[in-house]
Amino acid sequence: MNGRIKSGLALAAIGLVLVIYLLPIYWIVATSLKEYSDILARPPKFVFAPTLRNYVSLLLVPGEGLHATPFAARLLNSVIIASLSTIFAVAMGTMTAYAFSRFRTRGQGDWQFFILSTRMLPPVVVVIPIFLMYRALGLFDTHAGLIVLYTAFNVSFAVWLLKGFMDEIPKEYEEAALVDGYSRLQAFVRVVLPQAVAGIAATSVFCLITAWNEFAFALVLTQNTAQTAPPYIPSVVGSGATEWGRIAAGTVLFLLPVAVFTFVMRKHLLRGATFGALKR
């Protein structure tokens, strides 16, 4: 077999895989741009007159000008809750990971295991007790409630992922900074953090996606004020005729922010995926 046929076959295989992976996304995007009649057409239409009606009706209340629709409010909730919980989880995770990586403390192994153990139960198992707790504490249907929960959920992941990155940064750099006249905290900020950027970015992406996609807790612990997009989108299905166009538009809008964030961070993600395997 010569090289040309080989690379041709490889291209064909890649093309096939891409079609399989991207078809659902194409379908969602296409549906979001279709008129209702085109959506229900059989056989399915690949050529149609695109419209932004679904998006407009999803985001703007008809007639009243600029007024947030329920969906827009949910999307904003998602942005607030996911980004704040990611920032908290990564910030705490970075410092905890640094401490675990550099200092020998009593019961260190137990602490690390404890942090890991918080991820051992599937979330659904604890959702009812947490619901009762949240109601008693007044955290039900609040932004703070979900932010605290997602932070707690992500911090264990962030600690373990970041500890791997921290272990890779030679401790001589901080020691050099210490003798160069800096305090431990200054050395951490000025020497360790710049080198942990890739790890922090990768961890942020993973934490953000987890918080952004979270469904079970959001469904049970929020109702209205603090509800995020994931439990809202399917709730549209149940009310009256199934508005596939608006659901698709909502899905696309929901997909967009993480897609953009992940794309921006893609360089670090690659590094993150191979962490531990690279030499300095």
Add this chain to the structure above:
Amino acid sequence: MANVRVENLAKRFDEVVAVDGISLEARDREFTVFLGPSGSGKTTTLRAIAGLEQPDAGDIYIDDRRVNALPPADRDIAFVFQFYALYPHMTVYDNLAFPLRAVHMARAEIDERVREVAQVLRIEPTLKRKPAKLSGGEQQRVALGRAMVRRPKVFLMDEPLTNLDAKLRAEMRARLKRDQTDLGATTIYVTHDQVEAMSMGDRIAVMDQGKLLQVGSPEEVYDHPANLFVAGFIGSPAMNLINCSLGSEGDQPALVVPGSPLSVTIASDVAERVESARERLVLGIRPEDVHLSRESRPGWIAAEVYVTEPLGAETIVDLRVGDGDGAPMLRARTLPTFRAAIGEAIWIEFDRERMHCFDRESGQAIT
């Protein structure tokens, strides 16, 4: 500049004793070398002086001030790491300026100092580059520059030349020694390489297994090793160490190796001193103090050439005294023109003035 004093320093890592009660002084303006194999405690001692390691016991004084409780930043020291530890995200300029920015020095003064150091170390063209874009030699000089730019009281260096190739290492050895002398900088230098220690040190502290074995000038540790470890560690090729006991040759006292013709007469006062360890003696003689002759001479010992190693500037001759597997082996250092065939008969004589006797049990020199 300043002196550094360490008293009864001890440090263990879990079950491993790294430093076991070391006391020593690095004098003002001197180049002190900590020499020892890996695991000798030399690096741990250095790191304790820097404040990077908290000792379990003992005191550290810099300039007669106890610094145990001070963080590294407040000890006014500079540290050169084996792997340089240049900040990879900063340019060479920023690496050099980093210690000065810690003390909030004025921008113009920082610039002046950085350029001055860069000029001295000939790294000006690299100032705008990141460390990863530098050669090993340049990285090494930047690491030195970062130490020099602060004008600290004490320079601490942890095997700074180990990662250079042989040619550059020899060059840097001379440079470092000269710079240290010119600056009059109190320097403590850790190495496992006895050539570095001998060539650069004003004083050498030989360590092994967390203990300080001997401190002295290069001449002292070379000519008067205090114990078997120092005798064997310093010098290349190493000193010949031969197990022997006190006996006699005719009516004269002698060091004899049972079952071998090796026998060296000694003066009666020497015999008195080694008397207490008579059955467990070790005779030490440096290769250059073993004289060779192609013909038999009165009092010389018959031996046989085992192999010769012509090294250009000298020839190393391995010798066997007597027959059998247990026969003592010796190395002699002689003229580069010396040639001999394997198995050739040869006669040897030891320079009596430069012989050493050790107690095999305690390892201590008997003088």
